[in-house]
Amino acid sequence: MIVPYSMLPGQSAVVATPLRWDEIDDRLRPEDFSPEVVLQRLKKTGDPFEGIFRKKVSVDALLERLEENYSFLF
Numbered sequence: 001m002i003v004p005y006s007m008l009p010g011q012s013a014v015v016a017t018p019l020r021w022d023e024i025d026d027r028l029r030p031e032d033f034s035p036e037v038v039l040q041r042l043k044k045t046g047d048p049f050e051g052i053f054r055k056k057v058s059v060d061a062l063l064e065r066l067e068e069n070y071s072f073l074f
Contacts, residue, residue, distance in 0.1 A: 004049055005038070017041070018048045 008014045014030050015038045067074075 007035075020048065 002008070002016045004016055004018050006016050008016055008030070012031055013034055015033050015035055017033045017038050019028075
């Protein structure tokens, strides 16, 4: 598992960076995401993971939906 904003091993400093779907194309290169670039990006666009842990999730509701839609797997 690669954790967002962690440094990736290798010759150059590359940061695992969350992207929006509209940013992904053939020109995308991991080496373009140096620590400096990622910090500038966060200042400009914000962190897409900022509110990820703020949303409350009901495990009971999720289990109910799983049972309704995927009970044939169990």
